[in-house]
Amino acid sequence: MWKALVVIGAALTVPLAPILVFAGALAGPQTATQTVSAMCAGWAGDTPASIELDAGQMNRAALIYATALDTGAGPAGAVVGIATAMQESVLGAHPASHNPNSDGDVGLFQQRSLVGWYADGTTQAENLRILADDAYQARTFYSGHTTTAGWHIPGLTDIDGWQRMSVAEAAQAVQVSAYPDAYAKHEGLARTLVALFAGQPAGLANCGPMGPSLDCAPTGMPSERGQTPDALRVMRCIHSRWPQIRSLLGVRPGDPKDHGSGRAVDVMIPNYFSPAGIALGTEIAEWARTNDTALGVTYVIWREHLWSVARADEGWRRCGQAASCYTGPDPSAAHLDHVHISVHGTQGTGTSAVGSGSVVLPVDRYRLTSRFGDTGPRWKKAHTGLDFAAPTGTPIQAITAGTITRTGPAGAYGNLTTLTTSDGTVIYYAHQSAIHVTVDQRVTAGTVIGKVGATGNVTGPHLHLEVRIAGIPTDPDRWLRTRGLTP
Numbered sequence: 001m002w003k004a005l006v007v008i009g010a011a012l013t014v015p016l017a018p019i020l021v022f023a024g025a026l027a028g029p030q031t032a033t034q035t036v037s038a039m040c041a042g043w044a045g046d047t048p049a050s051i052e053l054d055a056g057q058m059n060r061a062a063l064i065y066a067t068a069l070d071t072g073a074g075p076a077g078a079v080v081g082i083a084t085a086m087q088e089s090v091l092g093a094h095p096a097s098h099n100p101n102s103d104g105d106v107g108l109f110q111q112r113s114l115v116g117w118y119a120d121g122t123t124q125a126e127n128l129r130i131l132a133d134d135a136y137q138a139r140t141f142y143s144g145h146t147t148t149a150g151w152h153i154p155g156l157t158d159i160d161g162w163q164r165m166s167v168a169e170a171a172q173a174v175q176v177s178a179y180p181d182a183y184a185k186h187e188g189l190a191r192t193l194v195a196l197f198a199g200q201p202a203g204l205a206n207c208g209p210m211g212p213s214l215d216c217a218p219t220g221m222p223s224e225r226g227q228t229p230d231a232l233r234v235m236r237c238i239h240s241r242w243p244q245i246r247s248l249l250g251v252r253p254g255d256p257k258d259h260g261s262g263r264a265v266d267v268m269i270p271n272y273f274s275p276a277g278i279a280l281g282t283e284i285a286e287w288a289r290t291n292d293t294a295l296g297v298t299y300v301i302w303r304e305h306l307w308s309v310a311r312a313d314e315g316w317r318r319c320g321q322a323a324s325c326y327t328g329p330d331p332s333a334a335h336l337d338h339v340h341i342s343v344h345g346t347q348g349t350g351t352s353a354v355g356s357g358s359v360v361l362p363v364d365r366y367r368l369t370s371r372f373g374d375t376g377p378r379w380k381k382a383h384t385g386l387d388f389a390a391p392t393g394t395p396i397q398a399i400t401a402g403t404i405t406r407t408g409p410a411g412a413y414g415n416l417t418t419l420t421t422s423d424g425t426v427i428y429y430a431h432q433s434a435i436h437v438t439v440d441q442r443v444t445a446g447t448v449i450g451k452v453g454a455t456g457n458v459t460g461p462h463l464h465l466e467v468r469i470a471g472i473p474t475d476p477d478r479w480l481r482t483r484g485l486t487p
Contacts, residue, residue, distance in 0.1 A: 033053060034052070034055075034058055035050050037202075040188040040204070040470060040472055041206050041207070057090070057092065060092045061091055061197075063138055064138050064141075067141075071139065073142050073157055075194050075198060075215075077162075079167055080156060080167050081138065081190075082186070082194065083168075083186040084109060084174070086190065087171070087182050087186055100124075104124065106131055110175075111137055113128050113131055118153065140153075140155060141155055141156060142156050144158050156170065159173045166425075167190070168180065168181055180405065185471055187205070188205045188207055191207060200217040201217065203219070203236075204218075206229050206233055207229075207472065216233065217236060218232075218236060219248065223235070223250040224250065230295060230344055230345050230346060231264065231265050234343060235248045246268075246270070248265060248267060258342040261345070263342060263345045264340065264343070265340075265343075266338045266339070267338055267339040269281040269338055269339065282302065284339050297343055299342050301335045303336055304319040304326075304327045304334050304336070305319060309482070344482060346469070346472075359399055360399055360400075361399065362399050362429065364395075365390060367389045369388075370387040371477065378459075388465060389460065390462065393451050393453075395450075396429055396463055397448055397449065398447045400421055401444045403441070404418070404439055404443065406439065407437060411457075414432065415432040416432070419449070426468040426471075428465065429464075430464035431452070432453045433454070436450050
């Protein structure tokens with residue numbers, strides 16, 4: 001893969017101090033494999049539920065974690081590094097990674113062994129010996145490398161704003177791979193390993209871009225089981241912010257509403273009748289309200305008052321008067337003893353920074369046919385998008401601003417265009433009869449990017465719209481509704 005070079009005025013000295021493998025990873029020489037969860041919470045696509053890693057792979061992952069902390073990239077950087085090494089070399093276990101490919105790339109992070117690149121040897125053979133050191137490659141991934149000619153090859157910490165990128169986007173900024181989306185499928189495994197090394201409780205990984213204030217560790221509570229990604233984020237961040245909360249309720253089997261589908265959290269307030277309890281519940285309810293976009297919140301109920309995204313301009317509405325919720329003597333039904341928080345399920349952005357710019361529907365005149373999650377013989381598992389049936393040649397608009405990252409034939413997708421937004425979300429526009437944009441082109445919401453067609457796996461002309469967050473398909477209907485549009 002091609003590596004970008006940036007010239008600097010003075011050489012950068014990168015200390016190559018010995019790195020101690022994180023002690024919590026593996027104690028002493030190991031021979032047995034370890035099974036590690038590879039899934040993100042929510043839709044996992046074709047990602048396996050778990051992966052077996054041998055002792056060498058676990059130690060390399062721990063080495064990457066320690067190096068991320070040592071270079072200032074922190075746990076978030078460790079996730080990027082582990083996902084990258086998993087894609088590039090299967091954490092050093094792929095036999096082909098030990099020998100240079102046609103470009104001279106080799107080792108844990110597939111760094112180039114040619115003279116004048118990632119090592120300062122005078123021959124490629126000397127560079128191969130240097131790059132065989134996993135610790136050297138790990139540090140170089142984070143800090144980059146300054147060549148003897150004064151060129152600096154950027155590492156992760158050199159990339160401006162990498163913390164706000166998706167894992168795949170940050171990895172691609174360093175690796176400049178021909179397959180930029182490939183890193184996303186390893187995010188679940190990487191987050192699970194980082195949580196393990198950090199000594200956090202076990203739990204499914206929440207994937208996608210996350211600001212530090214919302215990247216919260218699993219609670220270790222049984223009530224996490226069956227919760228959607230948005231509900232997990234709510235539970236985990238409340239548990240982290242308010243340790244005095246000892247009871248968080250989630251899935252309620254048989255409930256016909258949000259609790260039955262893992263899209264609600266009940267935050268039980270200690271001493272709810274006291275001034276301190278009321279203040280605590282109010283603080284949590286307001287936190288959920290003010291972070292509604294980041295958390296994927298749809299509505300909050302507390303002390304006989306309801307706030308909803310759909311009627312946010314009306315503020316907190318009184319139950320039994322301006323809102324359809326219970327008011328009366330039952331403290332639980334009246335939400336006096338707990339804060340109820342309902343969420344979309346997979347729509348939280350994970351960051352408190354709300355994106356700017358408009359959002360539009362992809363076509364003007366259409367009929368919705370197949371919806372997200374539909375099953376049948378036409379799909380391998382389930383339908384991953386929302387289908388807008390329209391005549392061939394109907395203009396297709398970018399639904400939001402972003403950069404075109406792929407165009408052309410793509411198997412069952414037919415003629416496909418992908419658009420990547422500033423937060424790493426990838427929008428798929430499939431089955432087109434014509435494509436009007438090129439890779440790396442910046443577009444705004446409403447830009448015509450192609451025309452409806454019937455290419456690929458179709459039964460008639462339509463646009464298949466797919467929204468992927470951290471590589472995981474999410475419901476485009478909900479994604480659009482949370483941004484004020486109803487398809």
